[in-house]
Each structure stands twice: as C-alpha cells, then as structure tokens.
Amino acid sequence: MFRWLQNYPHFLEIVYDLLEVSLHPLKRWFKPGSHSEPFIIAIEKLGKETVFGCQMCGQCILHSTGMTCPMNCPKQLRNGPCGGVRENGHCEVKPEMKCVWVEAYQRSLKMPKYGYQFASLQPPVNNQLKGTSSWINMFHGIDTDLPPGWTNTKDIPVKWVKEDFYANGD
C-alpha cells in the first residue's frame, strides 16, 4: 500500500536519520527480552512491512541497499544482484517481479548520504536474529556482532567507488 514510498529513497534516508535520533532517548526501553520487546517488534514490523515488505531479518541494512529490502530477493543475496537478472531487469526466479537489486541500485544512486554504502561488503546473515527487532539489535550492537572469522571488512578499501560515481548518478 505504501510501497510507492520506496521510490523516494532520498526522503526515506532523512526519515531513517530522524528515526535513529528520535529513538535514541528511548534506548533504555529497547532491551532484548524486556516487556516492551513484543510491542517494539510489532511496531517495527508494521511500519517496515508496509513500506519495504520487510522480512524481519533483525539486521537491517536498508540504508546500504537503496532503501530496498534485500530479503525480498528470492536468493536473499546481501551483496548485489546475481548473474541471472533478465535483460529487462526482471528477476531470474520470478519473471513478473523487477529484480530487487536492480531497483536497489537505481535507488541508491538517488541517496546523497548513504548511497555509497551500496558498495560495502555485507557479512553473512545471522539466522538467529530472524523475527527479532533490528532497532533493539542496533542499540545493543547485536547486529554488528560478527563471527570472529569474518575479519573486519571495514579496512578493505572502498576506493573502487569512483568519487563522483554517486553524485552524478542516474
């Protein structure tokens, strides 16, 4: 119903920032296993499902993926499109659906602040977090608690993104 909102990634990026700031004072209620957890999950689910078709993976990376939920990709890829995308930009698995990653890419080009993060290396999904609140997980660093063997990819240079790549995009 509100899926059209996704075509305004620029606006959603601002909402994302505002949400993060405004939720911060409420941090003490955002605790895993607390009484408020079911309500937080319900609110998060309601909001993100209507707009993004959120699958509640519990480790949200929407701002790195053009405000497009990668868990809607039938292969649930987290690092960009597979090689099976059809020539018309539709999905290999569901021919009637536009490839999630083609949309994600196009939208990321319209995001001045977080667009560049489209290039970052995303770690494997932590399947234990499915169904939990990514907001709670974010406040407690649960979503960035990576397996020790996933060596810090932050030190991988992201220089392959040409500086003007996102600025001139579209």
Add this chain to the structure above:
Amino acid sequence: MPMETKVPCSRLESVLREGHFAVTAELNPPDSADPEDVYKAAGILANVCDGINAVDASGANCHISSVAICALLTRAGYEPVYQVTCRDRNRIAIQGDILGAAAMGVPNMLCLTGDDVTAGDQPEAKRVFDFDSIQLLRTARTMRDEATFLSGRKITSPPCFFLGAAANPFVPPYDWRPQRLAKKIAAGAQFIQTQYCFDLPRFKEYMTQVRDLGLDKQAFILAGVGPLKSAGAAEFMRTKVPGVVIPDQYVDRLKKTPKEKQQEEGKKICIELIEQIREIDGVAGIHIMAYRQEELVAEIVEQAGLMPRPTSNDQNKE
C-alpha cells in the same frame, strides 16, 4: 598483479602469472557412479586447456558432485577448477567441503551464487543460499589466509586455493557490473570466469570500465565462450538459461544456415569471437563452455591458434 597465493599450488595460476593466454574448459558431468565416465569426459579436454571446470549441479540439475569430479581428476594428474554454489549447501557444509577438496589436492576454486532451484528439473527443492557468492569468497579466503573457519576456530593445516569468481557483464544493472567485480576482488577473487560473451560491444564497454578501475591488474579475467549447436539450441539458451544473452545476429546467422551445417557454423562463430576477444586489453584468457559438444573444444582451441598449451593438463604425458 593480483594478490599472490601464499603457497601457490595451482598450475592455472602459474600459466596466468607467466603471462600466457589461458584456456579453461567446462567438463560435462556424467550422471553416473562410474569414475571411467568422468575420465572419459576429462580426456577430451585435458591436453587442450589449462584447467577443467567441474560444475556444481549447473542449471540446478543434479549430476555427479563437483567435489567428487575434482578428487577423481587430481588422482589422474589433471588440473580441476572446483565450482561451488550457494544454492544447495549451508555454511557448515561448504566449509567442510572446502577442506575436503583441498585435502584431495584440488588447487582452484570458483565461488558462485548458483542458478535458482526453479531452473532445474527439481524445482520443488528447498533453496539454501545461506551465503552469497561474495561471502563465500571471503570465507574461503579467510580459511586459506588466516587458517580459521568463519567461527574463528583454528584450522591446523589450511587449504591452498587459487580463488575465482564469476561475472556476468551482459545483464542489468550494466553500469554497476564493474563495481560488482571490484567487490568480488576485494572479497578475495584472483581470477574471473565470465558468462558467455556473445554481445561483444557490451563486453568491450565493460572491459573499458574494468580497466578504468584498474581491475584487470588485480585479477585475471577469462572470457566465457562456447559453440552454439543449432539455431534451436541458441534460442533455448537465450530464453531458458538464466543470464545468457545472445544477440539476434548470431541466431539469425544460424537460422540461415542449412540444418546439417549449423553446428559447424556455431563453431565458426565461436572461433571468430575468441579471435576478437583476444584483441581486447585486459583479457587474460578464455573459458570454453561447450555444453554437450565437448568433443569440439580441441578443434576450437586448435583453430583459434591457441595450441600448444604451456602446460599439458595431463602430467603423465610429456
């Protein structure tokens, strides 16, 4: 130069590092439990290429497993490229298989996402995709370079692999495809095998961007090619096989050729393409996928002027 493997064990890697124009070819995986069938399929490729790719249930159709093919090939002194997809196995199984393959002497590994289960003859199967190809690459690299599993647990004797990835420059989002390649290289890819290159103008454009990003210096890029068996086969491939793009000009050319000469024409097209691909800067070799026409590979390599190969794949022969 692409990052060097600490303990090089791959002949394919040496061929590339020495600056030869490399040739790899895909083996037709038998539906059989008889090792002789694997050796037969490998025999026709062995002396005309520097690496033999063992597919991991390509197109989601099951055949003898890629790890088993590779194990058999290493016993006979061949140089296999072990293909691993994320479709059928979770991270636990994949990491175990990586060690297993290395223990059996497999020197090369190609990390793929994998065609979806719906592409094959058992579309009702459960799809796994616990990793994506980039996470798989990164994990394989960690196992090799840091000697640990993803969990951080130590590996007493780490595998030594020449790590590869696939690239498909021919499908959207076109202008991001070179960036995806960069990402794969950052994750650990040292060589790249591409999807079938029929759309040469697109490939040239892609390679220009790749060179601009300096990626051809960071990984060896092998362009995918293959003979089209007939006009019908070409039509089938471009409509039914995920990710394959064949421009009308080639399909029309085959349609205009009498039926019994179409296979010959398909081979000719393939050789022409190889010749043109060789001219492109930054291409380090070709990867021949002659699905069910493996007997043509020798002729193609010969007629494209790529013989003799720098290392015979068959060590037993001089």
